[in-house]
Amino acid sequence: EPEVTQTPSHQVTQMGQEVILRCVPISNHLYFYWYRQILGQKVEFLVSFYNNEISEKSEIFDDQFSVERPDGSNFTLKIRSTKLEDSAMYFCASSEMGGRRTPFGCTFGSGTRLTVV
Amino acid sequence: GIQVEQSPPDLILQEGANSTLRCNFSDSVNNLQWFHQNPWGQLINLFYIPSGTKQNGRLSATTVATERYSLLYISSSQTTDSGVYFCAVKPTIGANSKLTFGKGITLSVRP
Numbered sequence: 001e002p003e004v005t006q007t008p009s010h011q012v013t014q015m016g017q018e019v020i021l022r023c024v025p026i027s028n029h030l031y032f033y034w035y036r037q038i039l040g041q042k043v044e045f046l047v048s049f050y051n052n053e054i055s056e057k058s059e060i061f062d063d064q065f066s067v068e069r070p071d072g073s074n075f076t077l078k079i080r081s082t083k084l085e086d087s088a089m090y091f092c093a094s095s096e097m098g099g100r101r102t103p104f105g106c107t108f109g110s111g112t113r114l115t116v117v
Numbered sequence: 118g119i120q121v122e123q124s125p126p127d128l129i130l131q132e133g134a135n136s137t138l139r140c141n142f143s144d145s146v147n148n149l150q151w152f153h154q155n156p157w158g159q160l161i162n163l164f165y166i167p168s169g170t171k172q173n174g175r176l177s178a179t180t181v182a183t184e185r186y187s188l189l190y191i192s193s194s195q196t197t198d199s200g201v202y203f204c205a206v207k208p209t210i211g212a213n214s215k216l217t218f219g220k221g222i223t224l225s226v227r228p
Contacts, residue, residue, distance in 0.1 A: 031214055033214075033215065033216075035216075037158075041220075042203070042218045042219065042220045042221060043160070043203060043205070043218040044218070045215040045216065045217070048213070048214050048215055050214070055213075055214065056213045056214065056215060058215075089158050091160060093216075095214070105148065105150055105162065105165030106148075106150065106162075106205075106216055107162060108152070108160045108162065110159045110160075111158055111159060111160070113158065
């Protein structure tokens with residue numbers, strides 16, 4: 001069964017440092033997402049990406065965050081200057097379709113646990 | 118935005134027991150998924166079920182879209198079923214493609 005692959009599985013970084021979280025979505029999927037989950041809380045939407053541009057973003061996704069699809073397979077989330085409150089599990093997801101079209105299920109990666117110290 | 122309510126918030130079962138987890142949502146949806154989050158934090162996709170009934174081994178799910186709820190059934194529970202179960206939905210109306218998650222149901226299965 002096709003998988004969404006995320007690297008690294010764990011990352012520890014110092015406050016103020018930049019981090020890049022990497023994802024390889026399923027190859028024939030067209031929609032890509034980042035979600036985060038602060039420890040003990042529910043999963044929250046950050047951003048969706050389609051046709052090489054952001055299609056929707058949440059209030060959490062401020063100027064410190066950016067996403068990129070640098071090539072045909074990778075999808076990255078960059079946090080420019082990490083804060084303690086950015087510590088969370090970050091999930092990448094992809095889906096075949098989205099928006100107003102008939103949707104299909106989203107496939108989630110295993111997550112990257114980010115710890116900011 | 119759409120509201121997703123899951124109940125009960127916590128559930129403790131003896132191994133071998135059956136259980137029903139509920140997800141209510143406030144608007145019409147065209148995507149509903151159930152996930153199991155294991156102790157390592159991974160989100161395991163259990164069902165994509167915007168309507169109807171599906172079964173996979175000891176697990177089954179039913180979504181009654183017209184009444185805006187979904188149920189996840191776990192039969193003959195095992196300790197490995199422990200974890201948090203999330204329901205996530207996408208509303209039919211609107212161009213957005215994001216999933217909105219409920220707060221989850223924490224299941225503990227005791228040997």
